[in-house]
Amino acid sequence: MDKPKFLLVDTDVLPDVFLKVVYAKKMIAQGKAKSSSEAAKLAGISRSAFYKYKDCVQQYNSKMSDNIVTIYATLADEPGVLSSVISQLYTSGANILTLNQNIPVDSVAHVSISAKINSINCTEQELIMQIKGLTGVVEAKLLSGS
Structure with missing residues (x-):
């Protein structure tokens, strides 16, 4: 077994x-x-x-994991692009938990953002569409979420 x-x-x-x-x-x-x-x-x-x-016992919080999404985006290597994505998340009511941006290669940078979305004012798909519509965002997709 x-x-x-x-x-x-x-x-x-x-x-x-x-x-x-x-x-x-x-x-x-x-x-x-x-x-x-x-x-x-x-x-x-x-x-x-x-x-x-102590290292083996963790409290499980199902409400916490239910309200977290991970967004993967490809951004143009231009000033302000990441800032506009962060601003869009803020405007939508998301709370960023982690953000990881790789060093740009071929004039684009790959970014993954995990955020709490229990207070967003739109659906997850609408949020992705809003991010995709920002200047300098080459691609954005939802990797995981509720």
Whole structure:
């Protein structure tokens, strides 16, 4: 039998230690615990339990992943083109999470942008069409999304 890398499991059937590790990680991230020792103590687990599971236990947020899109675009290597794409995303109500632009080759640069779209004022396809209509945008497509 092939062993899957990840499982989605209802927390009601998990040992409490996993939820406590997630809580301890949250306390560190929010600055409510200054160290992993303090976070483990706040969560009611041992430091060794925290270290054993901290890299393997993540909270799943289905609403977060449902509202994220990745857009791939080819842009002309001209001043202001990327800025106009970013402005269009802002105007549409998208919140950029990551942006990666490669060094231009043959006068075009490839860009991938991941954005939260739970507040956009148009459909995903309309957003892509708006981006495609911008000066200097050679191509734009939705790689992944809700």
